[in-house]
Amino acid sequence: MTASPIDYADVQGLVRFGYKRMTEASYVLARVKDAAAARSWLGSAPVTNAATQDPPPPTALQVAFSPLGLDRFGVPAAVLAAFSPDFLGGMTEANRSRRLGDIGSNAPDHWDWGGGVATVPHLLVMFFAEPGGLANFMQRSTGPAWDAGFETIRRLNTADLDGIEPFGFADGISQPVIDWNDTRTRSKDRGNDYSNLTALGEFLLGYRNEYGKYTDRPLLDADARSADLPMAEDAPEKKDLGRNGSYLVMRQLRQDVRGFWQFVYRAAGGDLAQAEALAAAFVGRTRDGVPLVPIADHPIEGMGSDPEEVRQNRFTFDADPTGVRCPFGAHVRRANPRNADYPGRPTGVARLLAALGFASKGFRDDLISSVRFHRILRRGREYGPSILTRDALSAAPADDPERGLHFICLNANIARQFEFLQNAWMINTKFSALTGESDPLIGTREPRPGCPVTDSFVVQNDGSVRTQVSALPQFVTVRGGAYFFLPGLRALSYIAKAHV
């Protein structure tokens, strides 16, 4: 095994760890009020890196910047302009909203933060702590320099629901595994099979991605200011501001848990077991995370042999080509179709014929892009109290608290990863040749030109006509969101002293 080329001490820990042990977390969205004070706070902020520590630290602090934030910290315009266009354009750019499904009640105009000029964050600071330690840690980590430098616009608290998301399903099961040792980009066969191991450069800037290439980030001339930055792998004379950093996508998603279960219960004719089955069809897994398709009889690269992991994650949809076990439109099937570059792994002449399209005859062949270019690393956390299904079936009290997910994901190419996933797979009414439906959990139900109906859900039946569930309400509403840059630690110090 080759040693990792990574300097973990230069990577923010969130890329490598979910900080599960630190069950308390709070996300602070802030704006720079005094640049000098802000820089001074940043210069001494105890940002946690990805190196393993023994004993593991009881707390962690991570910092990410919006384009506006980088500008306020004094990153020169020419440097800023070299970040990726999607990051610079921002999540709320009107044309992007159309592609992301941020229309109707999801539109940025209605957001609690990030939608209007005054609530666009400059900075996202994430605090993590072991049970009981958060308040103290936050107090210690902020202090007078923080107060002088920043105006806190939102403090987003999170809840520890013990791995269960608010609707009641096991969450966070399917995650790509980062190829820290960068073995993958050296293999020509990396697209042959569905793999959970994903090139380093899909998540970390400055490394080769699944194409064997590099994504957009600023490369700087070597000078006094950039002296401490790492060198660019693909341009040895340049300093790489992106290296060991990542793009972070954040979205606050409100989940209407009562609406979800009440709808499912009604659609199942008031039978709780049927309701559970329909909810599982929406998700593509049972509540405890077991997929609706059988476990694969062969191992999948990038997955361990832990029985729990095998039971929940060792599967592809090859075993269910007609969607009769797991509907084509199920959430997990949209989010990760688990395919390879070529179905059936052809070699030699068969591969050539497949490339020329002669192997694709069936109606559903070649409809879905190869998944390895569209993985994201999810790092979000839930918020709001948990609620039992039977309680969710009763009407909401007047003071019913909001529940949902602070969705966070990391990727190296927002347009090709997060945005593609959201646009082409999650909200697309035409995903996998479906029609008239969007993701049953997170999709918008807004009509789109030519697609007046987007609120159905179809369950394929073996050898018989499909069952259609109609008039799904929207269960998830976007409440806020922004794109951030999660820099490496050396890049952080560059930003802290970037002003002229």
Added chain:
Amino acid sequence: MTPQAEFFVLAPIIPAREADLRRLLASMNEAPGRLKSDNAVIPFAQFDRLHVARVLIIDDKTVGDTQVYNITPAKYPLYLGFLGDVDGDADAFFAELAARAPAGLRALFSCCEGFAPEIDLVSWMKAHGAPASASYVNWRGRTVRRIREEAALYDALQSHIERAATELRSMPPAGVHARLRELVNGDVAAGRVTLSPEEPTPFGWRIRNLLHLLGVPLLLLLLSPLLLVAAIVFAFRVRQLERTDPELCQRHDPVLGAELALIEDHDVSNQFSAMGSLKPGFVRLWTTRFVLLAIDYAARHVYTRGRLARVRTILFARWTFLDGTKRILFASNYDGSLESYMDDFINRVGFGLNVVFSNGIGYPRARWLILDGCDDERKFKEYLRRHQMPTQVWYKAYPGLTAADLERNVRIREGLESASLTDRDARDWVALL
């Protein structure tokens, strides 16, 4: 079978009339990217043989790229381009167009050089035709009428399934097929559903198609000794050029990017218009010509039913030489967003992209014409975006329907027209519903 034909009316714009033309084009839309299909200039929806059409101002911002070869950029006029794809003969379509929208066409063309009020519209359009060197049709012979009838059939089947769900679910697949067939026959008898039989294939077209099918390989065979030598010489020369050809894949202008994004994703399909200059020299020109000939041949005779190699999202596409052979315009109609379109291309037909587009100035470095190139995803995407031009007016006759929808509807109809299906075929057919 009614074959499809492409048309392209191309004329230089009188500089003083550009602003008027832009206003006129804007007046055809409800909003940027959203056509008023009954607009007063060209009421596209009235033409039931028209699949897709666009009117655009051909404004190639990359003309200056020739400077990397020390060639002074030519001063091209802005052109008005009016192009589309129709069922049957393009001349017949021009006649219909001139009959239905004379005032609008005159208003448009009056912004162009060489047009005068007394000119006959049809002959003027024909005289300004720019034929494609290669064109692709998603499904040869599938008419607009057929697409609409089959979409209505799909809707009718959906309501039958909703109404008779319990009954149908108790039946084996062949029973479901028989029952739905019966119900649809009832619809047809009552005039609720129309399934027009195919028109006979025009005799002249059949002969031409057959001659093309046989003629091109025959010609290549005859010339093969010469071509073989040429191919070897060309291959080494191209490889030599590839090592030094400059790449121009810098970040595209964000203003252009925003202008393009504004008119995208208003339907499940999008338009794409791009333009670029060919790399200089004999070798590149003849390589391009040969490749386009091959693509055109494959599109005409091989990829005629829903698939261009592994790509299933292109409805219509074409390559057209402009200004002699200096520049090429690529125009396509595809499903999904631009990002997914580009990914589809890179991951599935990268070799096909490289073999054509690597003859354009600035394309990401290719190797032996088919390798590398677009594998550099970031450069390729910037290259495409840089060359893309806003399409001011775009029409698609079947909003909300993707190529996959159209194929599903064809398969449903074909299955329905079989009196009985094997058990396996019946299962596959029922799964389409």
